[in-house]
Amino acid sequence: MPDSAWKPKSQRVLEIIPEEIEDFETQVKRFRAGEWDETAFQAFRLKQGVYGQRQPDTQMLRIKAPFGGLTADQLDALGEGARRFAPLKKGHVTTRENFQFHHINIDDTPEFMRVIGNVGLSTREACGNTVRNVTGCQMAGVCADEPFDVTPYAAAYARFFVRHPVTQALPRKFKTAFSGCERDCAITSIHDMGFIPKIVNGVKGFKVLTGGGTSIMPRIAPTLYEFVSVDEYLKVTEAVVRIFNRSDELRKNRMKARIKFLIARIGIEEFRTMVDEELKEDWAQKSFDPTSLLFIEDESEDAPVPPENGYSKSDDDPAFNKWLTTNVQTQKQKGYMVVTLKLTLGDIQEDQFHQLAELTRKYAGGRCRITHQQNMALRWVPESALFEVWQKLKTIGFADSGAHEITDVVSCPGTDSCKLGITSSMGVGKKIQETLEKMNEDDPLIKQMHIKMSGCPNGCGQHHIADIGFHGAAMRAPGGQVPAYELFLGGSYDEGDSRIGQRVKARVPAKKMPEALEKMLDFYKDERQDGELFKDFVERVGPSSFEPLLAGYRDVGELNRETIDTYMDWDKTIIYKMERGEGECAV
Numbered sequence: 001m002p003d004s005a006w007k008p009k010s011q012r013v014l015e016i017i018p019e020e021i022e023d024f025e026t027q028v029k030r031f032r033a034g035e036w037d038e039t040a041f042q043a044f045r046l047k048q049g050v051y052g053q054r055q056p057d058t059q060m061l062r063i064k065a066p067f068g069g070l071t072a073d074q075l076d077a078l079g080e081g082a083r084r085f086a087p088l089k090k091g092h093v094t095t096r097e098n099f100q101f102h103h104i105n106i107d108d109t110p111e112f113m114r115v116i117g118n119v120g121l122s123t124r125e126a127c128g129n130t131v132r133n134v135t136g137c138q139m140a141g142v143c144a145d146e147p148f149d150v151t152p153y154a155a156a157y158a159r160f161f162v163r164h165p166v167t168q169a170l171p172r173k174f175k176t177a178f179s180g181c182e183r184d185c186a187i188t189s190i191h192d193m194g195f196i197p198k199i200v201n202g203v204k205g206f207k208v209l210t211g212g213g214t215s216i217m218p219r220i221a222p223t224l225y226e227f228v229s230v231d232e233y234l235k236v237t238e239a240v241v242r243i244f245n246r247s248d249e250l251r252k253n254r255m256k257a258r259i260k261f262l263i264a265r266i267g268i269e270e271f272r273t274m275v276d277e278e279l280k281e282d283w284a285q286k287s288f289d290p291t292s293l294l295f296i297e298d299e300s301e302d303a304p305v306p307p308e309n310g311y312s313k314s315d316d317d318p319a320f321n322k323w324l325t326t327n328v329q330t331q332k333q334k335g336y337m338v339v340t341l342k343l344t345l346g347d348i349q350e351d352q353f354h355q356l357a358e359l360t361r362k363y364a365g366g367r368c369r370i371t372h373q374q375n376m377a378l379r380w381v382p383e384s385a386l387f388e389v390w391q392k393l394k395t396i397g398f399a400d401s402g403a404h405e406i407t408d409v410v411s412c413p414g415t416d417s418c419k420l421g422i423t424s425s426m427g428v429g430k431k432i433q434e435t436l437e438k439m440n441e442d443d444p445l446i447k448q449m450h451i452k453m454s455g456c457p458n459g460c461g462q463h464h465i466a467d468i469g470f471h472g473a474a475m476r477a478p479g480g481q482v483p484a485y486e487l488f489l490g491g492s493y494d495e496g497d498s499r500i501g502q503r504v505k506a507r508v509p510a511k512k513m514p515e516a517l518e519k520m521l522d523f524y525k526d527e528r529q530d531g532e533l534f535k536d537f538v539e540r541v542g543p544s545s546f547e548p549l550l551a552g553y554r555d556v557g558e559l560n561r562e563t564i565d566t567y568m569d570w571d572k573t574i575i576y577k578m579e580r581g582e583g584e585c586a587v
Contacts, residue, residue: 013066015122018114048124068097095373125163137180145183152295152296188221206230240275327403342401414472423472472484
């Protein structure tokens with residue numbers, strides 16, 4: 001692309017370097033010409049956010065949205081990318097507040113990078129053994145309970161560590177989250193590094209957690225320090241990353257190379273001592289004042305002002321009133337609200353990107369935030385505009401109520417694209433959501449539950465912290481293999497109560513999961529105590545009490561006309577056979 005076509009924006013979180021994209025384009029051509037070793041090229045492209053799929057010669061492009069923040073122009077660019085480069089004409093919001101576009105031809109990835117780079121979006125270090133996208137709470141800056149807005153500091157963190165020489169070849173990936181208040185809405189507890197804001201004696205800072213994670217050996221992060229000032233949080237993190245980077249014993253087994261394994265082995269007290277010692281080294285004696293890195297935006301300057309003739313008035317529509325109770329929150333700035341768009345399994349179609357861009361320009365100051373629940377939040381929406389916004393959302397297809405309730409199902413892509421996928425988690429996710437919506441459950445204790453699924457044990461769907469979570473597996477049956485799921489019950493992440501779900505000793509065939517879910521919910525309703533939350537119910541009765549309920553699903557019978565559906569996965573038309581390639585997360 002000629003320099004004259006490159007239009008840099010001043011308000012971008014991450015630096016976009018055109019020469020970097022040009023070099024990537026050159027290296028893609030060299031790889032196509034056979035001048036790169038495939039494994040070496042794999043590590044190189046991962047650092048640029050290009051991830052191989054299970055389908056041959058096709059890629060997933062992962063785009064970072066630090067703290068989940070996006071602008072209307074960026075939504076338009078994502079829509080353009082979906083139209084020009086994505087065969088499915090859609091993008092996917094992940095639990096890491098990234099966008100993923102699947103089935104991309106690698107030759108198209110440099111131009112896709114330019115399209116999004118022109119509006120300040122980057123793929124740099126979205127994959128690979130790096131400091132990954134920094135996630136945040138969608139309420140940061142507008143939450144009445146926050147000590148201060150963490151957004152500028154989350155952005156400074158992202159700016160500090162991208163392209164940092166110590167973070168380019170870590171033992172494994174390193175994930176970070178910034179919550180806005182003690183409710184820990186960003187779930188810092190399951191991250192390698194987490195920050196919860198505090199003010200101590202008038203000084204801004206953070207409670208710092210480290211060593212959390214899901215996947216193999218899920219762990220809730222212990223507290224590294226109760227308080228670290230904003231002048232030192234980058235320095236403390238670099239100390240942790242430096243220790244992690246030189247932990248050669250972790251590199252011996254990439255499957256167990258996350259920092260949580262080191263901390264679990266030596267304990268948080270000894271690890272804290274290691275950090276204290278690291279902070280005495282020469283590199284740590286300079287200033288780590290983040291001021292020059294802070295991303296400062298006064299969103300109130302762009303907040304919509306209601307027109308003289310006002311907005312459309314509510315006609316007391318019951319569906320609108322229900323939506324208000326589940327999808328709208330009050331922000332601390334008087335007269336403005338936060339509207340959550342429930343994105344079905346995180347998908348946004350090509351035309352919806354542009355429709356959402358126009359919506360944010362008119363009603364949300366030209367900005368939005370994507371969330372770890374695979375949803376989108378519009379902030380700075382005038383309270384008087386809510387009915388009009390809801391009407392607009394109906395035309396786009398995002399006016400469903402029940403955001404962050406039981407029907408708001410979360411899933412990773414599974415075998416639709418991932419090499420590590422064992423089952424079609426997106427397929428079962430759609431069916432689970434349909435089943436829950438047909439149940440039309442009005443029990444408040446049921447409605448507040450969370451259902452999450454992953455296509456493999458790695459936990460990209462965050463199933464370990466769901467009330468009912470499950471990951472893909474395979475069952476042996478008389479007629480061959482059957483797609484199935486292993487269950488975790490009683491997980492939690494709401495209101496700062498983080499728990500890893502307890503594993504149930506049972507496997508349920510994929511096609512039986514909706515029926516099994518209904519049976520588990522009925523068991524809970526019949527046996528719970530007054531006001532007992534599902535997570536507390538599981539803690540009291542134990543996961544083994546669910547095993548008799550699920551035992552009847554074990555025998556699927558011989559493969560014949562009556563049972564053939566059970567031998568196929570959701571959204572598939574062929575007999576199931578587990579085909580799992582080597583994932584690229586540990587390359």
